[in-house]
Amino acid sequence: MYTVKDNHISVCHVVALPYPGRGHINPMLNLCKLLSSKKPDNTLLITTVVTEEWHGFIGSDPKPDNIRFATLPNAIPSELVRANDFPGFVEAVNTKLEAPFEQLVDRLEPPVSAIVADPYVVWAVRVGNRRNIPVAALWPMPASVFSFFHHFELLKQNGHFPLDVSERGDEIVDYIPGLGTTSIADLPTIFSADGLKTLDRAIEAVSGVADKAQYLLSTSVYELEAQVFDTLKAKFALPVYPIGPSIPHLELSKSPPTDHNDLNNWLDSQPKHSVLYISLGSFLSVSKSQMDEIVAGVRNSGFRFLWVARGDASKLKDSVGDKGLVVPWCDQLRVLCHDSIGGFWSHCGWNSTLEAVYAGLPVLTCPIFWDQMPISKQIVEDWKIGYRVLKKKVGAAEHEHLVSREEIAELVQRYMDLESKEGKEMRKRAKQLQETCHGAIAKGGSSDKNLDAFLEDISRGHH
Numbered sequence: 001m002y003t004v005k006d007n008h009i010s011v012c013h014v015v016a017l018p019y020p021g022r023g024h025i026n027p028m029l030n031l032c033k034l035l036s037s038k039k040p041d042n043t044l045l046i047t048t049v050v051t052e053e054w055h056g057f058i059g060s061d062p063k064p065d066n067i068r069f070a071t072l073p074n075a076i077p078s079e080l081v082r083a084n085d086f087p088g089f090v091e092a093v094n095t096k097l098e099a100p101f102e103q104l105v106d107r108l109e110p111p112v113s114a115i116v117a118d119p120y121v122v123w124a125v126r127v128g129n130r131r132n133i134p135v136a137a138l139w140p141m142p143a144s145v146f147s148f149f150h151h152f153e154l155l156k157q158n159g160h161f162p163l164d165v166s167e168r169g170d171e172i173v174d175y176i177p178g179l180g181t182t183s184i185a186d187l188p189t190i191f192s193a194d195g196l197k198t199l200d201r202a203i204e205a206v207s208g209v210a211d212k213a214q215y216l217l218s219t220s221v222y223e224l225e226a227q228v229f230d231t232l233k234a235k236f237a238l239p240v241y242p243i244g245p246s247i248p249h250l251e252l253s254k255s256p257p258t259d260h261n262d263l264n265n266w267l268d269s270q271p272k273h274s275v276l277y278i279s280l281g282s283f284l285s286v287s288k289s290q291m292d293e294i295v296a297g298v299r300n301s302g303f304r305f306l307w308v309a310r311g312d313a314s315k316l317k318d319s320v321g322d323k324g325l326v327v328p329w330c331d332q333l334r335v336l337c338h339d340s341i342g343g344f345w346s347h348c349g350w351n352s353t354l355e356a357v358y359a360g361l362p363v364l365t366c367p368i369f370w371d372q373m374p375i376s377k378q379i380v381e382d383w384k385i386g387y388r389v390l391k392k393k394v395g396a397a398e399h400e401h402l403v404s405r406e407e408i409a410e411l412v413q414r415y416m417d418l419e420s421k422e423g424k425e426m427r428k429r430a431k432q433l434q435e436t437c438h439g440a441i442a443k444g445g446s447s448d449k450n451l452d453a454f455l456e457d458i459s460r461g462h463h
């Protein structure tokens with residue numbers, strides 16, 4: 001239990017407010033642990049604020065003494081998530097939790113020194129501003145996506161809004177500062193007609209950072225997106241601190257949890273770099289007919305696999321063959337860093353992507369929506385450490401986008417081939433990115449220095 005032992009020591013009390021979703025809570029918790037590891041004495045206290053439901057999921061996870069939880073009421077019906085009602089979910093987060101959060105901030109002891117909030121919790125900056133508490137926005141997606149949102153007006157001015165992916169997906173966008181060139185099909189789907197219901201909130205999130213926050217923290221690594229960061233730093237008056245990868249790498253030095261022994265034993269018994277790890281994300285998935293082709297393609301490729309699938313795991317087990325394991329959940333970063341893993345088939349969530357880079361793995365990309373399109377483009381075209389499985393939905397009718405089982409089996413074989421010239425070069429680039437990423441978090445690396453600078457700023461009350 002954390003206690004403020006000495007009243008003479010001034011305690012920097014950080015309130016961390018993640019967005020209620022796994023891909024947002026994980027990087028926030030990791031940032032809390034990183035900050036805590038830098039100040040293991042009692043000069044830093046972190047209160048992480050989550051809904052009661054999320055507290056049930058993560059409240060008993062091990063954490064350092066100077067991190068504690070506080071909860072907000074369960075005002076966001078889980079059914080919305082299960083029903084894939086994304087706009088409904090976003091609306092509930094936006095309208096139900098601001099007042100309870102503000103009352104909590106008023107009650108907390110010692111008084112709050114800084115709020116670190118996910119910018120998608122759009123009211124957090126308002127609360128900080130009203131209470132005269134500095135707010136650091138933790139951007140949980142690539143900096144490039146922040147820049148797309150920030151320069152949204154340019155899309156309009158160039159006649160590219162709303163995005164018309166099927167008719168104009170091949171057109172090039174080359175006017176976003178710091179971003180090089182990208183095709184319309186690789187922009188975040190939120191700019192297309194389907195995403196418009198949530199676009200206003202994303203734009204509000206980003207403009208809230210620019211206009212009202214005191215710091216911009218990013219889960220990315222400076223060297224991975226240097227041009228974008230340079231552009232943002234030149235443009236913004238507030239400090240921009242890339243502190244990533246904000247992934248659970250500190251946990252890796254601890255012994256593996258015992259409840260996953262079967263999985264660990266299985267991984268230990270596989271040949272080096274032989275297993276394809278597959279995780280297609282939790283929110284939206286591919287069509288049933290595409291899923292059937294994926295399952296058959298993986299089975300026919302002949303490669304070993306470890307497949308994380310919630311919900312329909314038992315059905316998948318029956319149809320995918322016996323060269324692998326299907327599990328409902330795993331300690332993903334630990335798995336990716338295991339010697340037996342040779343590849344990662346990913347939906348291109350940003351955290352998963354950072355974890356792939358950290359583990360030095362190339363990626364088979366399967367982007368579905370939101371920021372996953374530009375992330376896939378970053379992986380395949382910019383970093384050149386992967387292949388894309390699904391076709392871009394440009395021009396052709398829906399059924400022509402279906403990737404067949406034969407194509408998938410062939411792609412998996414090409415991707416898992418460690419001996420081909422192409423495979424060796426791709427893996428070499430993945431290792432180079434891995435070194436960059438490890439260098440950034442090592443003592444004196446870019447992310448490490450940014451964390452120090454941020455801690456010093458908030459400890460001294462600078463903003």
Ligand code: UDX
Pocket residue numbers: 021022023024026140141279281282283308328329330331332333348349350351352353355369370371372
């Ligand atoms: C969401 C959006 O989908 C994504 O586009 C955005 O970039 C972040 O928010 P999510 O779909 O949850 O993210 O994916 P991702 O960002 O990859 O985060 C998933 C997290 O869950 C990762 O940290 C991953 O390691 C973890 N995970 C997943 C596990 O630990 N075990 C699993 O079995 C599956």
